[in-house]
Amino acid sequence: MDILSIIIVLVLLVLAYKSIKILRPYEKGVVERLGKYQRTVESGLVMIIPFIETIKKVDMREQVVDVPPQEVITKDNTVVVVDCVIFYEVVDPFNAVYNVVDFYQAVTKLAQTNLRNIIGDLELDETLTSREMINAQLRKVLDEATDRWGTRVVRVEIQRIEPPKDIVEAMSKQMKAERMKRAAILEAEGYKQSEIKKAEGDKQAAILEAEGKAEAIKKVADAEKYKEVALAEGQAKAILTIFKSMHEGNPTNDIIALKYLEALEKIADGQATKILLPVETAGILGSIAGISELFKERTEKTPTPEEKE
Structure with a gap:
């Protein structure tokens, strides 16, 4: 093989190398012809005209920008140190290549500026408790601003909001006092519930005792x-x-009258008692009167010892 053939082979290899480009699945390419935008190509095997056309690869994956910490003054004049991270992805390769020179630096400065604006409208307590709101508001502002750069801000995360040391110590003391206060409240509530349970137990015991009695x-x-x-x-x-x-023995009125007197004696029981008798007792009372007259006659007929002498 002569030298000319070798030169031709080398030229063909160089031309093939310059004309054949491979884009990965997460990449797109912007093709320029003699410095002028020609077309946007998808991933895969791409053919270009060597030495006349060039291709710029654009990564379409989600990427992250770590915004450096900065000091920000809150609404109540407290200096806090804030930093965040920004997650973004390219949606338009043309705008991403031609509308911004250094996207990383541009989005970093934009995030720092808007962090100062957002936190400057909040007091310290609101700043510490409103991270989600700050994240959402900052993402909205950055997404609108970077839209012309062919990117979409997916999310923004505040990593740190750090107040001065003296304020941190004061907040720590306040939190400790608040915890002690809550502990005292819980202890008092527990004692109250214990006393209530005890009173209910005593009440139930008294009810059970009364029911037993x-x-x-x-x-x-x-x-x-x-x-x-x-x-x-x-x-x-x-x-x-x-x-x-008595009825089987055919008692006389005298015997019935005696039994009646015995019954009256038991009823009276030796007390001064007024006894109401029915009308039907008239016959018995007559027998009693007869017995009384009989005793009286016998007494009159029976001589005394002096008379016998």
């Missing part, structure tokens, strides 16, 4: 009632037996 009294009353009923039934049976015996 009432049940005992009821049982005693039932026993007394049973006793009285049994006595009354016994007396009724005894009276019935006496009544039957």
